[in-house]
Amino acid sequence: MQKLTNRAKQIDRSPMNLSERAYLPALAKGLGMTLSHIFKKKATVSYPEVKRPFSPVFRGLHVLNRDENGAERCTACGLCALACPAEAITMEAAERKPGEEHLYREEKYAAKYEINMLRCIFCGYCEEACPKDAVYLSESVMPTNYNRAAFIYKKEDLLIPNPQKKDSK
Numbered sequence: 494m495q496k497l498t499n500r501a502k503q504i505d506r507s508p509m510n511l512s513e514r515a516y517l518p519a520l521a522k523g524l525g526m527t528l529s530h531i532f533k534k535k536a537t538v539s540y541p542e543v544k545r546p547f548s549p550v551f552r553g554l555h556v557l558n559r560d561e562n563g564a565e566r567c568t569a570c571g572l573c574a575l576a577c578p579a580e581a582i583t584m585e586a587a588e589r590k591p592g593e594e595h596l597y598r599e600e601k602y603a604a605k606y607e608i609n610m611l612r613c614i615f616c617g618y619c620e621e622a623c624p625k626d627a628v629y630l631s632e633s634v635m636p637t638n639y640n641r642a643a644f645i646y647k648k649e650d651l652l653i654p655n656p657q658k659k660d661s662k
């Protein structure tokens with residue numbers, strides 16, 4: 494019969510000799526293989542004590558940015574939500590009132606801004622779409638949780654600390 498491939502192996506069906514029946518050579522071979530791995534460089538790390546360096550293009554937890562005066566950069570234009578393929582971003586816009594210029598950079602701001610991290614695929618499209626450099630993906634790894642509600646990140650969770658307040662401390 495014509496072979497389909499050349500990978501077929503002929504099985505040796507001759508009766509086992511004494512040493513083969515005692516399984517000693519196979520045991521020694523297995524032990525030798527185990528011992529040889531003791532001296533080899535480990536392929537694993539003792540996480541979380543040891544952490545591997547991330548790739549320079551790693552995209553982690555989102556951050557909402559402020560300007561140099563501490564005002565929120567986001568103007569609630571909705572472009573990030575529009576660009577998001579996972580429909581993970583929701584927001585509500587509000588008008589800035591007189592006297593709130595130190596809080597919000599533009600005349601419109603996000604009164605509510607939420608990202609559902611269970612939907613997010615960390616593609617970075619929101620960051621690319623933002624015309625105000627208001628949202629970016631940081632190098633922080635998102636913490637795990639057993640509670641689904643904890644994965645809905647609100648504006649307060651995403652906003653970076655106000656640099657002005659930090660200086661004044």
Ligand code: SF4
Pocket residue numbers: 573576577578579580581582608612613614615616617618619620
């Ligand atoms: S990283 Fe991608 S999936 Fe996540 S919120 Fe931004 S656009 Fe949506």
Ligand code: SF4
Pocket residue numbers: 566567568569570571572573574584603622623624625626627628
């Ligand atoms: S984060 Fe950027 S793109 Fe998204 S609503 Fe705010 S200003 Fe617009």
